[in-house]
Amino acid sequence: MLPTASTRQPATGGSVSLAAQFMATRQLLETLLEPLSEADATIQSMDDASPAKWHAAHTTWFWETFLLRDRAPEYRLFNEDFPFLFNSYYEAEGDRLLRRNRGLVTRPTLADVLEWRAHVNEAMLPLLDDPAHADLVTLGIAHEQQHIELLLTDIKHALSKNPIGPAMWNTPQVAKPQQEDGWISHPGGIARIGHQSDGFAFDNEGPVHRALLEPFALSRRLVTNGEWDAFIADGGYEDHRLWLSDAWAWLDRCNIRKPLYWHDGEQFTHCGWQERDPDAPVTHISYYEADAFASWAGARLPTEFEWEAIARGQDTPDSDAAFNASAGNQLDHAAPPQPVGTSELFGDCWQFTRSAYLPYPRFAPAEGAVGEYNGKFMAGQWVLKGASCATVRGHSRASYRNFFYPQQRWQFTGLRLAKDL
Incomplete structure (x- = not known):
């Protein structure tokens, strides 16, 4: 998903700098990848869902496409194939892999995608606290937050299709419902x-x-x-x-x-x-x-x-x-x-x-x-x-x-x- 509104405030609110929000959001997505195997991260269980690895890559494609490519003149693409593999549905950005085929991308590996993420994070550092880029940085943070939710729901669907019903976390939350009638x-x-x-x-x-x-x-x-x-x-x-x-x-x-x-x-x-x-x-x-x-x-x-x-x-x-x-x-x-x-x-x-x-x-x-x-x-x-x-x-x-x-x-x-x- 891609946000399209200009804004003067961080997507998560508060006084935390955009740079801090950028890094925390990027880290959160990667933290959610840690319990997953390479196969877990690659599987696509239905057309509506995308592999966890694809979410990690597509959110990185966002920063490369909409900020680094246009606003960092010395930046060069990490891999010439990635714009085709990880564009979602933007006609203006050219040809792209069909959505239903995202689970066929066994390569690059998850380790390759994480290396790309680190490369892009480093290239983004000079742009993060520059007010001239604040609107797009804020948009990108919100975009990645959307994909964090999608990663969670997509991997849940994928794991549910496994006959043994594997867990992503071993310990469920325990909380007593507090809903009120009326x-x-x-x-x-x-x-x-x-x-x-x-x-x-x-x-x-x-x-x-x-x-x-x-x-x-x-x-x-x-x-x-x-x-x-x-x-x-x-x-x-x-x-x-x-x-x-x-x-x-x-x-x-x-x-x-x-x-x-x-x-x-x-x-x-x-x-x-x-x-x-x-x-x-x-x-x-x-x-x-x-x-x-x-x-x-x-x-x-x-x-x-x-x-x-x-x-x-x-x-x-x-x-x-x-x-x-x-x-x-x-x-x-x-x-x-x-x-x-x-x-x-x-x-x-x-x-x-x-x-x-x-x-x-x-x-x-x-x-x-x-x-x-x-x-x-x-x-x-x-x-x-x-x-x-x-x-x-x-x-x-x-x-x-x-x-x-x-x-x-x-x-x-x-x-x-x-x-x-």
Whole structure:
């Protein structure tokens, strides 16, 4: 993923210098590679996912392509083949390897990629604290933070396909869910939507505009595993009345009868197969499933504007729910991402809204290759809010718009119900 907004503030906030944030973010990604074998880092388990090695390389391609190539005249490419291998989908940057073939890149090895990363880190040092490059450096930090989350979710999917269910970490997090029952009411009215500060934002978070809200309420808690078990037991996956037409066809075509990673009373995690906590938030569900559950529960999904109106001011970078191995924190505190159920709106799982991913009024993509990221994908996808347990701390905010296709569920996706008042 590639950010496309100009900004004057670090992607992770606070007073930490850009140079420090750059190095901490780069180190965090490499720390997450340490438990992986060469084969672990190379495997691509499906078209939606990318190998861990590819994430490490693509984030390095970003710095080489968008900063060093244009802003460091004496810099020379580390390897002439790497721009083709590790470009993602930027037409302006020329030919590239097809996404579905990323798992075929057995060479360069992971050690080769790490050597490239060190080479680029060294070349970047003169640029990091120069105000002339601050906007692009900030963009690159946010870009790498996105890929840290993708690396975590992609490797989870890959390990889940191994018959023995290997663990990336041996010790799971142990935390008691702290969700509260009840609803947060909102009187409706005209809400200002979009990024409204001088801090970092992607271009799809603006421009700021107004949205008319009718009176509504948002659940104080996320839907839990136990509630999803009740949905299954009540025939939720067999009742066509609950499902959108495309969703019903998807269920039949793919034989979907439970969330991804569920088996009997267990679920697959970064720590291997673990007993499923009925009080923890349900995750790894699709938009189709979230919408059907909301119908079954006599509620609905919130719009992105309703969610943002409730969440504004509640997104704290120091939230304990956020992934606790983030830039700006001690990297040896890294722990496996696991949704535990907190009293906050942020940090457990990305929450589906009923809003289609579309441009805001007066939206215009940025000039050049970086403008290819958001604008050209604004069709057929749905907006999610709230960050997940795998999101780097401080990376999300109330205006952040994540987005996925309605059938995708390998990310930490869940739901929070809404209702009309």
